Amino acid sequence: MDTTLKQGTLSVWHDEEGYGFIVDPYKERTFIHITAFGRIPRRPVVGDTIFYTTAIDRDGKIYADYAWIEGLPAPRRRSYFRQHRKKSRPWGLTDVVLLLTVIALFFVAGGLFIVAFAGDTVTTTVAQIFAKRPGPPECVIKGNISIDTGEKIYHLPGMRDYDSVRIREEYGERWFCTEQEAIEAGWRRAGR
Numbered sequence: 001m002d003t004t005l006k007q008g009t010l011s012v013w014h015d016e017e018g019y020g021f022i023v024d025p026y027k028e029r030t031f032i033h034i035t036a037f038g039r040i041p042r043r044p045v046v047g048d049t050i051f052y053t054t055a056i057d058r059d060g061k062i063y064a065d066y067a068w069i070e071g072l073p074a075p076r077r078r079s080y081f082r083q084h085r086k087k088s089r090p091w092g093l094t095d096v097v098l099l100l101t102v103i104a105l106f107f108v109a110g111g112l113f114i115v116a117f118a119g120d121t122v123t124t125t126v127a128q129i130f131a132k133r134p135g136p137p138e139c140v141i142k143g144n145i146s147i148d149t150g151e152k153i154y155h156l157p158g159m160r161d162y163d164s165v166r167i168r169e170e171y172g173e174r175w176f177c178t179e180q181e182a183i184e185a186g187w188r189r190a191g192r
Contacts, residue, residue, distance in 0.1 A: 003053055010048045022050050032064040038075030139177040142167050143187050153190045154182040160192040
């Protein structure tokens, strides 16, 4: 939008359709629509002196986007923008379904789901199950050996340190499918 104020003469006006053309002193024609005037006390007529600013439409053509007729009060620019602002429409069923689909895809793509495990419901991710270890996805309990004490500790998905624990099978650490399996192998549950 060019905010430079220009002056020209209305050379053509189609009152029924509400548009016309302004010719500036350099004989250049600029398209103008009735909405560029905002609220005015009378309709434009050929020969009126028009003060206007210009903008460029989607096709690259210049048009008058804000205008007033000499001798009439200039419309408040704010009301012009209010007049041209897109009206929001109420949400329909299609909009709601689309929004819910996007939300569902977000969670599926992020791999979030709930796993019922050992009587507890815990949150885990597909990445935790598939990307960090080979084998069946139901074996998500991490059997970790403490570097400091050598103690065997198992971690369940959702526990505080679960994501930071890395299982290194070369050091005797392993994966368990059930808590009972971990306990029978001599591992204890992590405190956090």
